[in-house]
Amino acid sequence: MQPTSELGRPELKARTFRSMGTVVSLTVPVGPEGWTADAEATLAAAAGAVERRFQELDIRFSLYRPGSEASRLARGELPLWEASPEFRECYAEAAEWRLQTEGAFTPERPDGLPDLSGLVKGFAIKEAAALLQSRGLSHWCLNAGGDVLVAGSPVAGSPASWQAGIVDPLDRTALIAAYPLGGCTGGSPGLRALATSGSAERGDHIWTQGAGGSEFRQVSVAAADIITADVLATAIVAGGASMLNRATDVWDVDVFAVLNDGGILATPGFRA
Amino acid sequence: MANTASAVGTAATGSGGAGAGTSGSTGSGSTGNAAGTGGTFAGDVVQTRFGPVQVQITVSGGTISDVTALQLTDDGGRSVQISNYAAPLLREEVLQAQSANVQTISGATVTSDAYLTSLQAALDAAHL
Numbered sequence: 001m002q003p004t005s006e007l008g009r010p011e012l013k014a015r016t017f018r019s020m021g022t023v024v025s026l027t028v029p030v031g032p033e034g035w036t037a038d039a040e041a042t043l044a045a046a047a048g049a050v051e052r053r054f055q056e057l058d059i060r061f062s063l064y065r066p067g068s069e070a071s072r073l074a075r076g077e078l079p080l081w082e083a084s085p086e087f088r089e090c091y092a093e094a095a096e097w098r099l100q101t102e103g104a105f106t107p108e109r110p111d112g113l114p115d116l117s118g119l120v121k122g123f124a125i126k127e128a129a130a131l132l133q134s135r136g137l138s139h140w141c142l143n144a145g146g147d148v149l150v151a152g153s154p155v156a157g158s159p160a161s162w163q164a165g166i167v168d169p170l171d172r173t174a175l176i177a178a179y180p181l182g183g184c185t186g187g188s189p190g191l192r193a194l195a196t197s198g199s200a201e202r203g204d205h206i207w208t209q210g211a212g213g214s215e216f217r218q219v220s221v222a223a224a225d226i227i228t229a230d231v232l233a234t235a236i237v238a239g240g241a242s243m244l245n246r247a248t249d250v251w252d253v254d255v256f257a258v259l260n261d262g263g264i265l266a267t268p269g270f271r272a
Numbered sequence: 273m274a275n276t277a278s279a280v281g282t283a284a285t286g287s288g289g290a291g292a293g294t295s296g297s298t299g300s301g302s303t304g305n306a307a308g309t310g311g312t313f314a315g316d317v318v319q320t321r322f323g324p325v326q327v328q329i330t331v332s333g334g335t336i337s338d339v340t341a342l343q344l345t346d347d348g349g350r351s352v353q354i355s356n357y358a359a360p361l362l363r364e365e366v367l368q369a370q371s372a373n374v375q376t377i378s379g380a381t382v383t384s385d386a387y388l389t390s391l392q393a394a395l396d397a398a399h400l
């Protein structure tokens with residue numbers, strides 16, 4: 001991997017908006033011609049399109065909005081087979097992930113109600129990526145509350161990776177590790193998505209298997225796509241070491257897990 | 273024969289257990305060509321995300337007696353761990369990051385309020 005530092009600090013521009021209870025950041029590199037009015041307008045329009053897609057999905061899937069499709073379903077007012085195609089597609093994907101993870105990831109709460117909040121942020125990021133691609137943007141980084149998907153490079157036209165930092169769960173003002181996302185070094189593109197789940201975070205709907213709590217305080221997964229990264233990070237927090245080993249066996253992923261005692265388990269991609 | 277050796281090498285590498293690879297390949301036809309002769313056979317170089325990988329098998333008496341890694345280094349010449357098993361690492365063995373040299377930050381979901389004091393907020397502010 002070519003360190004970004006060798007190319008000098010990349011010059012970037014970002015736009016942020018609130019959605020799904022968190023903040024979403026869209027970051028793009030400044031091109032060789034500098035930060036022009038055109039570039040500014042392109043970023044503003046792209047961020048606007050991404051924000052609209054996030055809000056549409058939030059209105060449909062949020063359990064915090066009493067009128068949402070998810071809430072009507074949870075109250076029993078709407079049967080699953082009468083839900084929108086988008087909702088059913090998301091539910092079907094979540095159910096498939098439950099099979100793939102042998103139950104460690106589930107689209108249902110312990111009381112049996114459908115809960116797609118573990119999937120919808122990843123789903124929104126994936127949809128946003130399609131929007132950005134259709135607008136001709138080939139270098140960008142989208143970060144939604146700590147789940148990250150990138151395209152291209154932070155230095156347009158270079159093979160450099162986006163450098164992602166992982167928050168230290170024991171000291172949230174510090175980083176515990178780095179991971180190179182995207183780019184194209186040695187002719188092979190890097191993994192593009194990185195998601196992190198924690199066992200102690202408010203808003204993370206993770207139900208551990210078995211009686212005890214999670215043996216992991218925080219789990220980060222790098223994968224080719226954001227849904228795989230997001231689902232497996234959640235599944236490993238819930239399913240523990242056996243799910244971690246299953247994930248690294250079955251999928252092309254890198255995993256960085258922080259144990260409750262502060263110890264680290266990581267695949268070779270995270271080794272210095 | 274090169275193809276056979278390559279297939280054997282891939283199987284042995286992928287499973288990470290020489291026992292399984294050996295018994296599987298013995299039945300799959302190396303006896304036909306190599307019975308009674310023996311020798312060493314190098315597999316094709318296979319490109320993996322961890323770098324080029326090549327293995328060599330040693331056949332004696334019609335069975336594989338050894339599997340050796342010929343090429344297990346990445347672009348920088350460092351040795352490569354083929355298995356993607358998550359192993360215990362000390363903090364100083366991990367790829368290090370400082371907020372000054374990263375472009376984005378991954379962490380467990382932060383609320384809108386928590387974002388305000390997060391490292392990602394500082395990065396975003398610097399890029400507005």
